[in-house]
Amino acid sequence: MNEHVQTATSEPLFNPLSPEFIRNPYPHYAKMRATDPVHLTPLGVYVASRHAEASLVIRDKRFGKEHVERTIRRYGPKIMEEPAFRSLGLMMLQQDPPDHTRLRGLVVKAFTARRIEDMRPRIQQIVDETLDRIIPQGRMDLIEDFAFRLPVTVICDMLGIPEEHREAFYTRARVGGRILDPVPLSPEEIKQANEGTLISEMYFQQLFELRRKQPGDDLTTQLVQAEEDGHKLSNEELTANIILLFGAGHETTVNLIGNGLLALHRNPDQLALLKARPELITNAIEEFLRYDSSVQLTGRVALEDIDDLGGRKIPKGETVLCLLGSANHDPAVYPDHPERLDITRPNVKPLSFGGGIHFCLGAQLARIEAEIALATLLRRIPDLRLDDAVNPEWRPTFVLRGLKHLPASW
Ligand code: HEM
Structure with missing residues (x-):
């Protein structure tokens, strides 16, 4: 039986916003997996740190999102009046079937493997134009x-956002x-989150007007037309899901590229290997996703009493909370030094994009963007050096794991 009890004086096992945890959560994860793999935190939520339980919970139909109920339990009933929480609750990411199925079904066609593969030349063009501008500066x-x-x-x-915006x-x-x-967010953080949501909502309402008048070959036009059709989605759902696509489309991929670059520069042998054998890039991207995932956690609610999850009973x-970053380092699945970066590692199947019905819609897009960005950077600036690979500045968030800045020169 595991030791679940914590003394009042000991460091909490799971303290995700402490700067030390954010800087390097992996030793903490190792301790959680070894001592209390389904840990009950003082806030009354369970944290699954092993691959077996995390992977099961995100896929198993006995678990769901129940987002509104979960949020009200945490903050009280008035919370759903706050614009940021109302918007979050309408995103497909937080919905259960049948609403989830309906909302996802409206956009899934834009993310088929074929559609994404066709975007390669445009992605290459964006990366090349960015580097053309930056290379003469010698630093960035x-x-x-x-x-x-x-x-x-x-x-x-x-999304069909015009160039000039x-x-x-x-x-x-x-x-x-x-x-x-x-x-939980502080009142000040709730205020900031609301401001951000209201600014985004105002902008996207303008974009909807534009795309009603001037339809394009883009996702916004598609969703605006679905809204006009009547019962496919409401205006509030339209806005929330465009905000989701916009945010999910970049907040995570920027960190896949950033965390991957940091990992390579902290492991010069792997950097040299990738420069010498650029064909390893596809496997390298999977390893970056595994090694330091840009999404560290996702949660589910038990829809019925669960008798045994890693030795725990989970009441309905x-x-x-499923620690994707910890599951990715579980020696039960990656027996060969999971804490090491190895771009030739076989059978890397990171949980970083989740699983089950919420499996990341943009997974293939993110992979291709990262692949082209990193391969092109290594080819065009082979002598790039990081100013500080030891103590870079992390963003103060836990679920979205990424760097604030990563200065480099050549
Ligand atoms: C490295 C990059 C990315 C990572 C690590 C990532 C990770 C994730 C994860 C873990 C989930 C599932 C969350 C859950 O089960 O609760 C998810 C869902 C989602 N992702 Fe991503 N994502 C990335 C990039 C993208 C991109 C580029 C897009 C869109 C352009 C995107 C759009 C979405 C959407 C719409 C969902 C919700 C799907 C649903 O609920 O059915 N993601 N992502």
Whole structure:
């Protein structure tokens, strides 16, 4: 039997917003997997850190999102009046069937493997144009100047956001993301999240007007037409799901590129290997996803009493947080030094894109963007050096794991 009890004086086993945890969560995960793999936190939620339980919970029909109920339990009934929480609750990401099935069905065609594969030349063009501009400068912030621009441009293309509106998105501060963390927001953070939501809602309403008048070959036009059809989706659902696509389309991919670059520069042998054998890039991307996932956690609620989850009973209505980043380092699945970066590792199947009915819609897009971005960067700036690979500045969020800045020169 595992030791579940914690003394009042000991460090909490799961303290996801402490700077130390954010800097390097992996030793904490190893301890959780070894000592208390389905850990009950003082906030009353369960945290699954092994691959077996995390992978089961995200796929098993006995678990669902029950987002509104879960949020009200955490914050009280008035919370759903806050614009940020109302919007989050209408996103497909937080819905259960049948609403989830209906909303996902409206956009899934834009993400087929074929459609994404066809985007390769455009992705290559964006990366090349960005590097053409930057290379003469001799230095850049890999996050702001490089990793961020690509996914933002791609999702702007997909959503039909006109060129002349885009500069605002490139320069907007990345402050969101805290709402996804398992630590409740403070009133000040709720206010900030609301402001961000209201600004996005105002912008997208204008875009909907534009696409009603001037339809294009883009996702916004498609969804606006579905809304006009009557009962396929409401205006509020339309807005929330466009905000989701916009956010999910870049907040995560920027970090796949950033975390991957940091990992390579901290492991010069792997960097040299990838430069010498560029054909390893596809496997390298899977390994970057596994090694330091840009999404660390997702949660589910038990829809019935669960008798045994890693030795625990989970009562109906309780929340289980699945630590994707920890599952990716579980020696039961990756017996050969899971804590090491190895771009030749066989059978890498990271949980970073989730699983089951919510499996990431943009997984293939993210992989191709990262592949082209990293391969092109290594080819065009082979002598790039990071200013500080030891102590880079992390964003203060846990679920979305990524760097604030990553200065480099050549
Ligand atoms: C490295 C990049 C990415 C990572 C690690 C990632 C991760 C994830 C994860 C873990 C989920 C499932 C969450 C859950 O089960 O609760 C998810 C869902 C989703 N992702 Fe991604 N994502 C990435 C990129 C993208 C991109 C580029 C897009 C779109 C352009 C996107 C759109 C979505 C959407 C719409 C969902 C909700 C799907 C649903 O609920 O059915 N993601 N993503």
